Amino acid sequence: MSGRSIAAYFPWRRVKVTNQQVHVESRSALVRLEPDRRFRPRCHGCGGLARTVHSHTRKFVRDMAFGGFTMMLQVAHRKIWCDGCGGVRVEQLEFVDASQRVTCRLAAYAAQLCRSGLPVTAVAKHLDLDPKTVKAVDKAALKAEFDATDYDGLRRLAIDEIAVHKGHSYMTVVLDYDTGRVVWMGEGRQIATLGAFFEAMPVAARERIEAVAIDMWDAYVHAVQTWCPQADIVFDLFHVVKAFNKVIDDIRNEEFRKARDADRTVLKGSKYILLRNRANLRRDERLQLRKILELNSTLNCVYWLKDLLKHIWDYHRPSWARSALEGWYTVAEEVGHPALLRFARRLKKYSFGIVSHCKHKMGTGKLEGVNNKIKVIKRTAYGFHDLDYFALKVKQAFPGKVSNN
Numbered sequence: 001m002s003g004r005s006i007a008a009y010f011p012w013r014r015v016k017v018t019n020q021q022v023h024v025e026s027r028s029a030l031v032r033l034e035p036d037r038r039f040r041p042r043c044h045g046c047g048g049l050a051r052t053v054h055s056h057t058r059k060f061v062r063d064m065a066f067g068g069f070t071m072m073l074q075v076a077h078r079k080i081w082c083d084g085c086g087g088v089r090v091e092q093l094e095f096v097d098a099s100q101r102v103t104c105r106l107a108a109y110a111a112q113l114c115r116s117g118l119p120v121t122a123v124a125k126h127l128d129l130d131p132k133t134v135k136a137v138d139k140a141a142l143k144a145e146f147d148a149t150d151y152d153g154l155r156r157l158a159i160d161e162i163a164v165h166k167g168h169s170y171m172t173v174v175l176d177y178d179t180g181r182v183v184w185m186g187e188g189r190q191i192a193t194l195g196a197f198f199e200a201m202p203v204a205a206r207e208r209i210e211a212v213a214i215d216m217w218d219a220y221v222h223a224v225q226t227w228c229p230q231a232d233i234v235f236d237l238f239h240v241v242k243a244f245n246k247v248i249d250d251i252r253n254e255e256f257r258k259a260r261d262a263d264r265t266v267l268k269g270s271k272y273i274l275l276r277n278r279a280n281l282r283r284d285e286r287l288q289l290r291k292i293l294e295l296n297s298t299l300n301c302v303y304w305l306k307d308l309l310k311h312i313w314d315y316h317r318p319s320w321a322r323s324a325l326e327g328w329y330t331v332a333e334e335v336g337h338p339a340l341l342r343f344a345r346r347l348k349k350y351s352f353g354i355v356s357h358c359k360h361k362m363g364t365g366k367l368e369g370v371n372n373k374i375k376v377i378k379r380t381a382y383g384f385h386d387l388d389y390f391a392l393k394v395k396q397a398f399p400g401k402v403s404n405n
């Protein structure tokens, strides 16, 4: 190493480079930084200038790699007595946050890589950092930008649940339907979960909500009716068909158990054929579907009811939608299967939310898209057991666009 100083690479006020060592074999460099005593230390908590230095301390901080060399800083800094905070605090340094083990510039770079969609583990490997460190800096960057809830411009909401750990815990996602922005996420799917969102919302913003698209889930229905009584509840096709698919599956399982051996071969593997959209079936699958429906009259009726159910969302006039629903109940009652009757009763109770679709054409594609993308985030976000971090990642992924209407 030449005698030239590398201090220019550390152009920070309040500190000075006092020593530099380069280890060629290990391709690493160690730079020592000391407080510049011309400056009085500032409090990390409140930013106030300190009069008294309490003690001196040191920490190692990673910086951007330089010329393929790992760069380690040994930072001497001070603990101070802060009159403003009324206690011992750490000195504020401009290049490293008191809670982090990497410089601000390395943190910004790591956060930028995370933001581009790279998983935390990949970023950690690329920068030769601990994944926990990468997650911490990414989380801090996201918090600064997305932590506060922005209620601006909300008119129509789509609210949905997502399973966080297979069937055990859920999070509620609130989406600005018009812009596609994820407004809020909270743990759980109870009345209180959504209640917390609405309660924190300014009254004027709450009163501006015109429609809320949700699943036929009692807790959400009650929460919306309690906090936004003026808003129309809209049950979207995606969720209703999803719920009806469960009915089909129950009936299919039951019919399979009852079937003779010869019929079982036809019913075998029929689950996805019955649940998938007919348009997405291959030729041989369509053939099998026809065989299944010819073989089993209950399944035939239920399958037909699914098509009929989807058509209800095509109506523009509430009176037509209502009479189509009535027709649907009649057929369901005639088929008379218990699972089907339970579903029909629920549909009847919530018919207002189906008819309101005529007034608010809230499509389902958006919700499906969000659901699928969230699943990808769940897979790539390291440590999504940290639900706060997961929620911030989702908010970042759905910043929303300005609506055209």
Ligand SMILES: [Zn+2]
Pocket (backbone or CB within 6 Å): 043, 044, 045, 046, 047, 048, 082, 083, 084, 085, 086, 089
């Ligand atoms: Zn202070």
